[in-house]
Amino acid sequence: MILKIAWRNIWRNKKRTLITTLSISGALFLIILMRSMQFGFYDNIINTIVQSYSGYVQVHANGYWDKQSVNNSMEVDEKFINEINSIDGIDNIAKRLQTFSLVSKGEKSKGVIITGIEIEKEQLITDWDKRIIEGSKSFDNADRIILSKGIAEYFDVTMGDTLVLFGQGYQGMMAAGKYVANGIIDLKNPKLNENAIFMDIESAQDYISSENIATHLVIDKKEYYDEKKIAEDVRKAISSDYEVMTWKEILPELDQMITADNVGGLIMAFILYVIVCFGMFGTVLMMTEERMYELGVLLSIGMDKIKLYLIILLETIMLSSIGVIIGVLTTRPISHYFNKNPINMDSFGEGLGDAMGEFGFDPIMPFSINWDIPISHAAFIFGISLLISIYPAIRILSLNPVKAMKK
Numbered sequence: 176m177i178l179k180i181a182w183r184n185i186w187r188n189k190k191r192t193l194i195t196t197l198s199i200s201g202a203l204f205l206i207i208l209m210r211s212m213q214f215g216f217y218d219n220i221i222n223t224i225v226q227s228y229s230g231y232v233q234v235h236a237n238g239y240w241d242k243q244s245v246n247n248s249m250e251v252d253e254k255f256i257n258e259i260n261s262i263d264g265i266d267n268i269a270k271r272l273q274t275f276s277l278v279s280k281g282e283k284s285k286g287v288i289i290t291g292i293e294i295e296k297e298q299l300i301t302d303w304d305k306r307i308i309e310g311s312k313s314f315d316n317a318d319r320i321i322l323s324k325g326i327a328e329y330f331d332v333t334m335g336d337t338l339v340l341f342g343q344g345y346q347g348m349m350a351a352g353k354y355v356a357n358g359i360i361d362l363k364n365p366k367l368n369e370n371a372i373f374m375d376i377e378s379a380q381d382y383i384s385s386e387n388i389a390t391h392l393v394i395d396k397k398e399y400y401d402e403k404k405i406a407e408d409v410r411k412a413i414s415s416d417y418e419v420m421t422w423k424e425i426l427p428e429l430d431q432m433i434t435a436d437n438v439g440g441l442i443m444a445f446i447l448y449v450i451v452c453f454g455m456f457g458t459v460l461m462m463t464e465e466r467m468y469e470l471g472v473l474l475s476i477g478m479d480k481i482k483l484y485l486i487i488l489l490e491t492i493m494l495s496s497i498g499v500i501i502g503v504l505t506t507r508p509i510s511h512y513f514n515k516n517p518i519n520m521d522s523f524g525e526g527l528g529d530a531m532g533e534f535g536f537d538p539i540m541p542f543s544i545n546w547d548i549p550i551s552h553a554a555f556i557f558g559i560s561l562l563i564s565i566y567p568a569i570r571i572l573s574l575n576p577v578k579a580m581k582k
Contacts, residue, residue, distance in 0.1 A: 177482060177485055177486055177489065178489060180486055181486045181487075181489035181490045181493060182493065191458060191461070192494065195454060195455065195458045195494050195498070196494055196497045196498040196501065197498070197501075198450070198451065198454040198498070199451055199454065199455065199494070199495060199497075199498025199499065199502065199556065200497075200498040200499070200500075200501035200502040200505070201502075202447045202448070202450055202451045202454075202502075203451075203498065203499060203502030203503070203506075203552060203553070203556060204502045204505055204506055205447055206444050206447050206448075206552050207502065207503070207506040207510075207548055207549050207552055208506055208509060208510070208542075209440060209443060209444070210440060210444065210543075210548050210552070211506070211510045211513075211542040211543045211544070211548055212513075212518075212540060212542055212543075213436070213437065213440045214543040214545065214548060215513075215514065215517075215540065215541045215542040215543035216540045216541075217433050217436075217437075218541070218543055219517070219539060219540070219541055220429070220433070221422070221429075221433075223363065224364065224426065224429060225422045225426070228301065228362060228364065228367060229393070229422055229425050229426060230269075230300060230393035230394055230395055230422070231394060231395060231396045231402040231405070231421065231422050232393075232394040232396070232402055232405055232406050232409065232419065232420070232421055232422070233391055233392065233393055233394065233419070233420050233425060234259070234391070234392035234394070234409065234413070234417050234418070234419050235247075235249070235390060235391060235392075235417065235418050235420070236248060236249040236390075236416065236417060236418070237415070237416055237417060237418050238418070239390060239418065240418060240420065240425075243273075243275075245272070245273070245274040245343075245344075245345055245383055245390060246345065246346055247390075248272070248345070248385075248388040248389060248390045249388065249389060249390070249416075249417065250387055250388055251270055251387070251388070251389045251392065252387070255413075256268055256270075256392070258412055258413065259392070259394070259409055259412060259413065261412075262405060262408045262409060262412060263400075263408070264396050264397050264400035264401075264404070264405045264408075265394055265395070265396060265397070265405060266299075266395045266396055266397045267296060267299040267300050267394075267395045268296070268392055268393070268394050268395075269292065269293055269296040269297050269299070269300050269392075269393045269395075270292075270293055270296075270376060270389040270391070270392060270393075271290055271291065271292055271376070271389060271390060271391040271392075271393060272290070272291035272376050272379045272380060272383070272388065272389050272390055272391075273288060273289065273290045273291070273390045273391060274288075274289050274342060274343075274344075274350070274379070274382075274383055274390075275287070275288060275289070275342060275343075276289050276340045276341060276342030276350065276372075277340070277341050277342055278326070278330075278338050278339065278340050278341075278372065279338065279339045279341070280330040280332070280336065280337075280338045280339070281330075283329070283330055285326065285329060285330075285370070286370065287326060287370045287371065287372050288370050288371055288372070289340065289342070289372050289373075289374065289379060289382070290371065290372070290373050290374075290379070291373075291374055291375060291376035291377075291378065291379025291380065291382075292373055292374075292375070292376055293375075293376050294312075294313050294314060294375065299395070300393060300395040303360075306360045306361050306362060306363070307321075307358055307359070307360050308324065308359050308360065308361050309327075309334065309358065309359040310334045310356070310357055310358030310359055311357050311358045312358060313357075313358075314357060314374060314375040314378070315357060316355075317375065317377070317378045317381070318352070318353065318354050318355055318378070319354065319355050319357035319374070319375075319378075320338070320354040320355070320356060320357060320372055320373060320374045321356075321357055321358040321359070321360050321372070321373040321374075322338075322356055322358070322359050322360070322371075322372055322373075323359075323360055323361075323362055323367060323368045323369070323370070323371040323372065324359060324360065324361045324362070324368045325365075325368040325369040325370070326368075326369070326370065326371070326372060327356070327359045329369075332356045332359070333356070334356055334357065334358070335355060335356065336355070336356045337353050337354070337355055337356075338353070338354055338355075338356065339351075339352075339353055339354075340352050340353075340354060340372075340382070344382070344383040344384045344385070345383045345384055345385035345388070346385070348383065348384040348385075350382050350383050350384065352382055354374065360373070376389070394409070399545060402421045402422065403421055403423075406419045406420070406421050444552075448555070448559070451556065451559065452559055452563070455491070455494070455495065455559060455560060455563050456563050456566070458494065459487070459491055459563050459564065459566060459567060460566065462487065462490060462567075463487065463566065463567045463570055463571075480571050480572055483571050484564075484567065484568050484571045484572070487564065487567040487571070488561075488564045488567075488568075491560045491561075491563060491564045491567075492557070492560055492561075492564075494560070495556050495557060495559070495560040496557075498556070499553045499556050499557070502549075502553075503549045503553060506549065507544075507549075509542070510542045510543070510544050511542075511544055512542075513540075513541060513542035514541050514542045514543070514544045517539035517540055517541035517542075518539065518540040518541075519538060519539060519540075
């Protein structure tokens with residue numbers, strides 16, 4: 176009965192109801208689209224940088240990250256990998272063995288990072304196939320290597336050229352060998368492109384004279400899983416001899432950039448929420464004050480004050496619910512469209528896409544279709560409506576029926 180009365184009451188003044196619901200849905204429409212665009216852009220940056228090389232979570236031997244020395248590597252067997260792989264949310268795991276060496280060709284030499292990888296598993300985590308710009312995407316023989324774009328340009332490498340690698344192996348051993356260029360990869364990252372060479376992980380282990388070791392376990396997560404929770408679960412599953420790091424700890428500069436940009440979006444959302452608050456409060460104020468006589472009559476004939484408050488509370492919730500539903504339903508198809516058809520950054524300014532590419536980012540802006548965005552903002556609107564309903568509660572609980580009817 177109370178629900179029926181509340182529904183009829185909000186349509187007693189159709190014009191006011193429409194203005195209020197449209198203001199709520201309009202503000203929510205802008206907030207959801209703005210945040211979907213922002214979080215889609217962040218996801219694209221993270222996918223480009225994180226999935227292309229670092230992974231969402233990494234496991235190392237304790238102290239490896241501080242010194243980055245091959246001497247601080249770890250033994251990795253299938254039992255250890257299966258133990259980690261059983262954790263909910265993990266999609267794929269790949270081993271890497273990373274060391275520093277000097278590479279030379281002719282009269283030129285350069286310090287590089289040698290990374291031994293499992294090519295089949297690496298392709299499941301990174302977009303390896305899309306990065307190869309020349310030659311093979313795999314290692315045909317044990318002495319084959321794939322060079323980053325910058326190193327290939329520095330040494331003027333063509334496929335089949337031989338390069339000499341010389342460095343320090345495991346536990347003081349000497350590392351040296353001749354390797355043949357089998358492919359060139361563009362990592363879409365200026366720093367990595369200048370100093371990365373890849374070889375099969377078994378070849379890398381032979382190069383440093385140690386078997387069954389790795390410096391990194393790179394973990395890829397399933398979509399929409401939280402990498403922080405995955406990292407916590409991995410820490411619980413393995414011994415304290417290992418350190419577990421998320422991409423935010425590995426790439427703090429990227430995390431800080433996203434956080435700083437996110438603050439601007441929150442400020443805009445706050446401004447829109449202020450507009451919604453004033454609009455809803457104005458409506459509730461009018462709904463309460465212009466019906467003082469009516470409320471006084473209802474109290475005088477015996478209606479309980481709590482029930483009377485519940486009617487106005489339901490009216491407020493219904494108004495916000497209609498606005499929220501309209502706002503969410505109108506944004507979903509738009510978000511889905513721009514998720515499948517991302518905005519090209521060049522549309523915001525000529526040359527912007529090329530500038531983004533220089534920093535290793537794909538010059539596109541897809542929208543996020545994560546349900547957390549509309550649900551969180553819809554919940555905030557409901558919270559605002561409950562907060563605003565405090566005013567009619569105070570007015571009704573302190574209402575004198577006789578004085579109300581005299582107004």
